[in-house]
Amino acid sequence: MSHTPLFSAPHAHQATSIRRTMWLVILALLPATVYGLYLFGWPALNLFVVTVASALLAEAFSLRLAGKAVKPFLFDGSALLTGWLLALTLPPWAPWWIGVVGALLAIVIGKQVFGGIGQNLFNPAMVARVALLISFPLEMTTFLTPLPMFSANAPSFVEGLAISFSQGINLDAVSSASLLGHVKTELGQGHLLPDVLTSVYDLKTLLSGNTPGSLGETSALLILVGGLLLLFLRIISWHIPLAMLGTLAMMATFFHWLDPAHYPDAVYHLFSGAAMLGAFFIATDLVTSPVTARGQLLFGAGCGLLVYIIRTWAAYPEGVAFAVLLMNATTPLIDHYLKPRIYGRRRDGSPLQHRNRLSEGGGT
Amino acid sequence: MKLFRIRGGVHPQEHKQLSAHKAIEVMPMPELLRIPLQQHIGSPAVPVVRKGDSVLKGQLLAHAQGMISAPVHAPTSGRIIAIGKHIAPHPSGLPVRTITLKADGNDRWIDLPGPVDPFTLDANEISERVAAAGIVGMGGASFPSAVKLNLGKRFSLHTLVINGAECEPYLTCDDRLMREHATEILDGVRIMMRALGVAHCLFAIESNKAQAHEAISKAAGNHNGIRTVKVPVRYPMGSEKHLVQTLTGEETPARALTADIGVVVHNVATAFAVHEAVRFHLPLISRVVTVSGGAIKHPRNLRVAVGTPVRELLAHCGGFREEPARLLSGGPMMGQPIINTGIPVVKGSNAVLALTAAETATHPAMPCIRCGSCVKACPCGLVPVEISARTRHGDLQGAADLGLMDCISCGSCAYVCPSHLPLVQYFNYAKGELTARQRAEHKQKETKRLAEQRAERIAREKKAKREAMMRRRQAARKRTKSEKAGANV
Numbered sequence: 030m031s032h033t034p035l036f037s038a039p040h041a042h043q044a045t046s047i048r049r050t051m052w053l054v055i056l057a058l059l060p061a062t063v064y065g066l067y068l069f070g071w072p073a074l075n076l077f078v079v080t081v082a083s084a085l086l087a088e089a090f091s092l093r094l095a096g097k098a099v100k101p102f103l104f105d106g107s108a109l110l111t112g113w114l115l116a117l118t119l120p121p122w123a124p125w126w127i128g129v130v131g132a133l134l135a136i137v138i139g140k141q142v143f144g145g146i147g148q149n150l151f152n153p154a155m156v157a158r159v160a161l162l163i164s165f166p167l168e169m170t171t172f173l174t175p176l177p178m179f180s181a182n183a184p185s186f187v188e189g190l191a192i193s194f195s196q197g198i199n200l201d202a203v204s205s206a207s208l209l210g211h212v213k214t215e216l217g218q219g220h221l222l223p224d225v226l227t228s229v230y231d232l233k234t235l236l237s238g239n240t241p242g243s244l245g246e247t248s249a250l251l252i253l254v255g256g257l258l259l260l261f262l263r264i265i266s267w268h269i270p271l272a273m274l275g276t277l278a279m280m281a282t283f284f285h286w287l288d289p290a291h292y293p294d295a296v297y298h299l300f301s302g303a304a305m306l307g308a309f310f311i312a313t314d315l316v317t318s319p320v321t322a323r324g325q326l327l328f329g330a331g332c333g334l335l336v337y338i339i340r341t342w343a344a345y346p347e348g349v350a351f352a353v354l355l356m357n358a359t360t361p362l363i364d365h366y367l368k369p370r371i372y373g374r375r376r377d378g379s380p381l382q383h384r385n386r387l388s389e390g391g392g393t
Numbered sequence: 394m395k396l397f398r399i400r401g402g403v404h405p406q407e408h409k410q411l412s413a414h415k416a417i418e419v420m421p422m423p424e425l426l427r428i429p430l431q432q433h434i435g436s437p438a439v440p441v442v443r444k445g446d447s448v449l450k451g452q453l454l455a456h457a458q459g460m461i462s463a464p465v466h467a468p469t470s471g472r473i474i475a476i477g478k479h480i481a482p483h484p485s486g487l488p489v490r491t492i493t494l495k496a497d498g499n500d501r502w503i504d505l506p507g508p509v510d511p512f513t514l515d516a517n518e519i520s521e522r523v524a525a526a527g528i529v530g531m532g533g534a535s536f537p538s539a540v541k542l543n544l545g546k547r548f549s550l551h552t553l554v555i556n557g558a559e560c561e562p563y564l565t566c567d568d569r570l571m572r573e574h575a576t577e578i579l580d581g582v583r584i585m586m587r588a589l590g591v592a593h594c595l596f597a598i599e600s601n602k603a604q605a606h607e608a609i610s611k612a613a614g615n616h617n618g619i620r621t622v623k624v625p626v627r628y629p630m631g632s633e634k635h636l637v638q639t640l641t642g643e644e645t646p647a648r649a650l651t652a653d654i655g656v657v658v659h660n661v662a663t664a665f666a667v668h669e670a671v672r673f674h675l676p677l678i679s680r681v682v683t684v685s686g687g688a689i690k691h692p693r694n695l696r697v698a699v700g701t702p703v704r705e706l707l708a709h710c711g712g713f714r715e716e717p718a719r720l721l722s723g724g725p726m727m728g729q730p731i732i733n734t735g736i737p738v739v740k741g742s743n744a745v746l747a748l749t750a751a752e753t754a755t756h757p758a759m760p761c762i763r764c765g766s767c768v769k770a771c772p773c774g775l776v777p778v779e780i781s782a783r784t785r786h787g788d789l790q791g792a793a794d795l796g797l798m799d800c801i802s803c804g805s806c807a808y809v810c811p812s813h814l815p816l817v818q819y820f821n822y823a824k825g826e827l828t829a830r831q832r833a834e835h836k837q838k839e840t841k842r843l844a845e846q847r848a849e850r851i852a853r854e855k856k857a858k859r860e861a862m863m864r865r866r867q868a869a870r871k872r873t874k875s876e877k878a879g880a881n882v
Contacts, residue, residue, distance in 0.1 A: 037818035039804035040746075041405055041562065041725035042754040045811045047762055105759065147760040147812075266769075320765035320778055369774040371796045372400070372634065373647035378796075381646035383653045 047146070050315070051106025053264050055113060057255035058245070058310065062117060064238060065245040068175040069121035071189025073244050077116045079125045079193070083132030084112025091141035107146050111135050114154040114310060117245025118303060118350070119161075123168050125193050131157040151357045152314045155350045162350070172241040174205045205241045209302045209346040212293065221290040226297075235300035242302070249300040256309030265315075268322050270308040272329025273336070274299055280337040292341065304336065307349035317357045324360075324367040331356045394622055397642035399635045401772040402627040403805045405562045405726065407601060408752075412685045412692040413565045417573055419696045420709055422469050426494040426700030427479050428454060432739040433529040434536045435461030437490060446473045449503040451676050454492050457524065463537045463740075464527045466676035467494060468698035470501040482722055482736040484729045491737075494700065511584045511671045516545065519588040519671055526670030527677045527740070532556055532567075532631065532660035533723060535741035538667070541657055542588040548652040550591050554640060555582055557598040557605065557661045558624060558631035561724025564744050566681040567661045569694045571598070571605035575612035578661055581668030582619060589657055594619040595640050601626045628726060629803040633658045635772055647799055662743075677740055684710045688717035688747035697738045704734035706745050717747035718755070725753075726804045759812040767806035767816065773799050777806040777816050784823040789830070792823050800824070 066074050088108035092099045102108075115131050138160075139153030140146070162169045176183040184192060206214065215225040234240050238248025246252070259265045277298050284292035298304060303311070312318060312332045319328050332352045339348025370376050431437035438455035442448060448467040457464045474495045478488035511519065524539035544550065555578075559567040571578060586594055596613065598606045600623040613619040624630055624639055634645040636658065643654045651658055659667075662680060669675040678699055685692040690711030697706060703722070707713070721728035722742055731745070738745075767777035775796045783791040800820050807816040 036719065036730050037807075037815055037821060038728055038802070039405075039726045039808045039817065040719045040721055040728060040730075040748060040753050041808065042756075042813065043403070043405070043809050044754060045766075045809065046756060046813065047759050047811050050762075050764070050811050101757070101759070107762075145760065147762040315762050315764040317763075320763055320768045320776060322769075325765075364776075364779070368776055368795075369400070369768065369771075371647065371775060371799050372773040373645055373649070373799065374796075380648055381644060383646055383649055 047105045047107065050264055051110050053262055054259065054310065055106065055110055057258045057264075058113060058117070060254055061238075061245045061248055061251040061306070062113070064248050064251050065117065065121070067178050068238065068247065069173070069244060070176055070178045070183045071186050072184060072192040073121040075125065075189055075193035076119060076121065076123055076128050077244065080116035080119065080128035080132050081109060081112040083129045084108050084115070084136050087133050087136035088141070091137055092145070095141065095145065097145065102146060105146065108136055108140075111140065111153045115157050117306065118154065118158050118243050120169060120172050121244040122171070122173055122192055127161060127165065127168050131161050134160045147316055149316060150360070151354050152311060152317045155311060155353050155357075158350045159354060162345075170210065171204050172207045172210070172243075174241050175239055175247075207241045207243075207302065207346070208235070208297075209340065213340075213346040216291065222293060223290065226293070232296055232300065235296075246303045246306050249305045252305040252309060256305070259309060259313075265309070265313040266322065266325065268325035269313045269318060269329035269332070272326045273308045273312055273333040274304065276330045276333030277304060277337050278333075280334065284341070298337065298340070302340075302347045303349035307332070307336070307353060311349065312353050312356070317360060319360050319363045319367065321364065321367055321369055323369075324363040327363055327367065328356050328360065331359065394620065396622070396624065396639055399627075399630075399638050399772055400774055401770050401805060402629060402635075403770050403808050404626070405628055405808060407626075408563045408685070409565050409568070409601065411563065411687075411689075412683050412694055413568055415565075415569070415693050417566075417569045417681055417694045417696055420698070420701065420706065422496050422498075422500060422698055423701050423705045424496055425474075425702070426468055426471075426496065426698060427702060427735075427737040428465055428468070428492045428494060428700040429479070429481060429737065429739060430455050430465060430490045430492065431481075432465065432535060432699070432741065433463040434534070435459065435463070438462060438465050440476055440492060442473050442476075442492070444473055444476055447471070447497075448473060448494065449501055451503045451505065451678065453676075454494075457527075457537075461537055461540055463529050463539075464525065464676075465492070465699075466527055466678050468678040468700050469494070469496045470499050471496040480733050480736055482729075482731075482739050482742065484732065486732045505674045508673050509671075511580075512587065514587075514671070516542075516588045516590060519584060522671045522674070523588070523667055526666070526675065528663060528666045528670055529677070529740050530660055531662035531666065531680060531740060531743070533727070533741050533743055535739075538659065538663050541659065542585060544650070544652045544657055545588070545590045548650075549655060550589055550652060550657055551593060551655040552641070552657075553582070553586050553589055553591050553594040554637055554651075554656055554658045555594060555596040555661055555664055556631055556633070556636055556658050557596060557602070557609070558636060559602070560599060560626070560628045560631040561726050561728075561744075562628075563685045563746055564683050564724050565685070566683045566694055566743050568602045568605050570665055570681055571602070571661055572608050574665055575605075575608040577668045578664045579609070579612045579616070579619065580672065581664035581666070583616070584667050584671050585659060585664060586618070591657075592618050596621045597624045597630075597636055597640060598622070599624055599626045599630060628805065629772055629801070632772065632801055632803060634801075680738070680740060680742070682706065682738055682742055683744040684746075685744065686717065686721075686746040687749040687752050688713050688715050690714045699740055700737045702735050702737055703731060703745055706738065707734060707747070713747060715749060718750040718753050719746075719748045721746040721748065726808065727802065756813045758814050761812050761814060764811060766809040766811065770805040770809045772803060772805060773801060775800055777820075780823075781814060781816050781819045784819040789823050789827050792820075793827055797823055797827070 135153040135157035139156035140149045143149040236250040278295035281295040281298040285294040335352035336348045436459040439458050440455045449470045452467045455465045475493040479491035481489040520539045520542040528538040529535045610621045637651045637656050666677050682697045720731045780792045780795045
């Protein structure tokens with residue numbers, strides 16, 4: 030035993046690892062993913078596979094370039110999860126190269142340039158999504174009404190390949206604005222909410238996700254189920270989702286109360302677009318969110334506030350990606366200022382007061 | 394009783410069922426005992442015997458030295474065959490001064506004075522007897538107990554807390570002691586209450602030890618002032634300051650003692666030793682050790698003579714079931730690796746564990762993903778993720794500014810880390826390095842101060858010499874003048 034290296038305590042460990050964490054997140058995403066793929070058919074599946082595969086290839090390539098061991102990092106699940114999340118936020122019938130470019134942006138620029146896992150300041154999937162949105166606004170905003178796999182009008186496997194991989198397919202016939210986009214456009218044209226919403230807004234639709242939107246964002250209910258699973262497994266804590274959705278809901282309720290004709294209510298905001306996915310899966314990204322409970326509350330509240338502001342007053346109909354990136358930038362600052370109180374000390378770091386000493390001096 | 398929540402903590406798998414049902418068994422006396430002169434925090438003891446001396450069981454081998462120290466006694470009768478360096482029960486494996494005793498097999502006691510009624514003794518007499526018996530904190534810290542029993546002189550105390558939490562996984566030595574010796578422990582508790590001058594005692598036992606709780610409650614039944622309390626099972630409940638907070642809701646100020654909030658904490662095994670020492674004059678020469686872990690063939694609780702080599706304990710428990718991945722002295726959360734089974738059991742050893750690879754669940758370290766699990770787990774309100782980042786980059790002052798020195802090395806952060814980072818290793822390194830730097834700085838300052846003093850003294854002496862010379866010259870001049878004047882008369 031004399032050559033045993035020195036190990037510091039503890040000599041036992043919880044059954045946890047990065048890989049386990051990542052795979053559990055993926056597991057939680059599975060219901061929404063499978064449903065999204067079903068809803069939008071073969072072209073969506075093509076896009077999903079291309080995006081995830083590109084992410085893994087980009088990760089392997091970057092790791093080799095950086096001279097790191099490829100195997101432990103490639104299979105830690107983080108690149109897979111990044112590609113997966115990115116795919117879920119893309120328009121389901123987007124061409125294949127959107128997935129490839131997005132994956133490269135996410136993995137190479139969003140993550141590996143910073144030094145790989147754990148080092149990135151911004152959520153890689155959101156970096157890619159925002160870069161794509163700004164660079165390819167047409168492809169990134171072409172949504173369609175769901176055409177579930179095997180349903181009458183759904184494209185066959187071969188047609189799906191054509192949609193994903195060849196040019197010149199005219200999507201105008203099937204395209205349709207997302208709820209957020211539709212409302213934004215209509216409000217911009219001076220219409221009032223009660224008229225705009227009657228035709229499209231229905232909570233049941235938003236929950237089930239049978240509505241135009243990104244590949245995996247449409248079913249608020251399935252995302253919520255996945256999110257609750259993560260909470261239950263303690264992969265994430267409740268602070269960020271609750272603060273984010275709570276702030277969003279409070280803002281929406283307040284302005285809706287002020288002027289119901291121009292500001293939709295909280296339910297509309299919570300269950301549409303990427304709010305649910307953002308709150309449970311994107312803003313909670315471990316690497317880029319604060320580490321303390323109070324910091325997470327502030328971070329989540331900031332995300333919710335920014336989402337509302339961007340949705341309501343900015344040029345884009347959806348703001349989750351922007352909001353998360355902006356708050357990512359504040360994470361180091363939040364972590365610097367919001368620390369837990371150290372045992373036996375006040376918040377400012379000075380020791381609590383002694384009371385029981387009989388005489389001064391001689392203490393330890 | 395109302396309990397208070399502590400921050401953080403973890404729930405490691407307990408594994409206590411391996412040895413909890415095994416009654417304490419007296420381990421046969423080994424042939425050779427290695428008795429280190431330093432088994433406690435403080436100065437090492439000074440030998441009073443010489444090589445070749447014959448000693449009786451319980452005879453003083455080395456006396457305490459200085460304010461914080463403890464004597465050591467012969468665990469059995471026999472002959473001193475060496476006083477020299479022997480490998481220490483410490484992960485460095487560096488040798489410490491050790492007395493080697495060859496047992497003669499008679500196990501003959503020295504003449505002990507007759508039993509006394511401890512309740513006729515005053516506080517000073519009690520702590521003197523505890524000091525003379527060489528009792529140290531037996532929960533693992535090994536701080537001389539008599540010093541802690543004297544705290545009543547410096548602080549106004551109100552409560553004695555007996556720590557029967559035993560929050561480390563696998564450990565069952567305190568559990569068994571409470572089940573089997575409740576009356577003796579409570580006698581020790583009352584003696585300690587008398588020494589401290591407190592009227593209240595809270596006897597804390599984690600709720601996973603129902604039988605121990607029952608035994609202690611029963612034994613304490615007719616004594617008001619002593620209250621047994623079930624505390625929640627959560628590591629590190631046995632940490633002195635956290636246990637006190639759980640019981641009283643009060644937080645010990647940073648860099649202070651629990652005595653600062655009127656509480657003194659002692660371990661159950663210490664209470665037992667105090668009972669034996671004060672009532673029967675028995676020195677601390679043996680203790681209960683849990684030998685357990687998945688790699689041990691027959692896990693047991695053994696009463697072992699201080700100085701018994703670990704190797705003998707392992708052999709007595711049937712050896713290994715399989716080659717252990719880790720061999721430890723103490724629990725899995727804070728224990729030290731054993732690098733040589735020749736090391737002896739000392740007063741603070743509570744367990745010898747042989748863990749299998751499956752039990753340690755070690756993985757290679759991955760980069761930190763800033764998940765914040767460590768922040769949630771830290772019972773001290775620290776941010777281990779930041780402290781470790783600073784330590785890794787050599788910014789030790791930065792680590793200290795974040796509260797490094799308030800870390801109790803409990804290991805909760807490293808236990809939950811999904812990246813399997815050796816966080817405690819970083820912190821221990823940083824603490825050691827910082828202390829060394831402070832010491833070097835202090836030394837430098839002292840050297841400078843002494844050098845300046847010396848220069849000043851030399852200058853002063855020179856000046857004094859010069860002045861003396863001047864005075865002499867003046868006096869001589871005056872004399873010649875007056876002589877001249879006298880001659881003129």
